[in-house]
Amino acid sequence: MTTEHFDKAAADYDKKSRRIVLADTISSAINNLPLSKQMCGMEFGCGTGLVGMGVAPSLCELIAIDTSQGMLDVLQQKVLDQGITNIQTLCCDFSADTYTQKHDIIICSMTLHHLKDAKGLLLHFTELLNPGGYLAIADLITEDGSFHDPSAKGIWHHGFDPKELTTLLEGFAMEDIKSTIIHIIIKKAQKNKEFPVFLLTGRKK
Numbered sequence: 179m180t181t182e183h184f185d186k187a188a189a190d191y192d193k194k195s196r197r198i199v200l201a202d203t204i205s206s207a208i209n210n211l212p213l214s215k216q217m218c219g220m221e222f223g224c225g226t227g228l229v230g231m232g233v234a235p236s237l238c239e240l241i242a243i244d245t246s247q248g249m250l251d252v253l254q255q256k257v258l259d260q261g262i263t264n265i266q267t268l269c270c271d272f273s274a275d276t277y278t279q280k281h282d283i284i285i286c287s288m289t290l291h292h293l294k295d296a297k298g299l300l301l302h303f304t305e306l307l308n309p310g311g312y313l314a315i316a317d318l319i320t321e322d323g324s325f326h327d328p329s330a331k332g333i334w335h336h337g338f339d340p341k342e343l344t345t346l347l348e349g350f351a352m353e354d355i356k357s358t359i360i361h362i363i364i365k366k367a368q369k370n371k372e373f374p375v376f377l378l379t380g381r382k383k
């Protein structure tokens with residue numbers, strides 16, 4: 179799915195209750211990490227902030243990054259409406275390697291499958307973490323390609339195997355890596371087909 183797709187989808191993105199339920203589950207689990215008001219976080223592919231807004235109250239600040247200005251506009255409006263002062267939005271294509279700010283936690287929820295060079299992005303995340311900083315990745319478990327519409331563009335991965343990601347991240351100076359199936363998306367339109375979602379967390383050495 180392209181930036182244009184998310185720009186168009188932005189106004190109605192929060193109307194799907196399954197997205198809210200998934201995001202609430204992910205943000206609650208991330209809040210179980212030992213977060214503190216001294217920590218500066220970043221969410222990559224934040225969308226309308228469904229996950230980030232749930233985690234930001236536990237942090238000093240959250241930089242919310244996305245390539246879709248439409249999605250960020252929806253988040254920015256919620257930030258204004260709710261008087262939130264510690265979320266900053268940033269529209270950029272950070273896979274271009276221009277982003278060097280260090281963080282104490284980096285979150286990437288349901289976005290990794292949109293990145294062609296997912297491994298390169300994970301390496302970049304780990305390079306941006308301060309020692310002891312946390313990485314939290316949520317995405318689909320490897321699926322058969324039926325999660326997205328066949329016409330959807332920009333789907334580079336049909337989910338991931340958390341064990342493979344764990345091995346990869348261990349090579350990128352991450353430790354205490356844990357993964358769990360955090361939620362199962364059930365698609366009624368596909369005869370109640372189940373798509374498990376994992377949450378993987380780890381700490382930078």
Ligand SMILES: C[S@@+](CC[C@H](N)C(=O)[O-])C[C@H]1O[C@@H](n2cnc3c(N)ncnc32)[C@H](O)[C@@H]1O
Pocket residue numbers: 180181184197201222223224225226227228229243244245246249270271272273286287288289292293
């Ligand atoms: C499925 S949405 C997930 C939104 C949010 N993280 C959530 O869990 O509700 C994927 C988001 O990733 C963003 N995205 C896709 N490719 C990106 C890239 N290269 N850099 C930053 N954001 C990207 C899209 O614009 C979209 O907002």
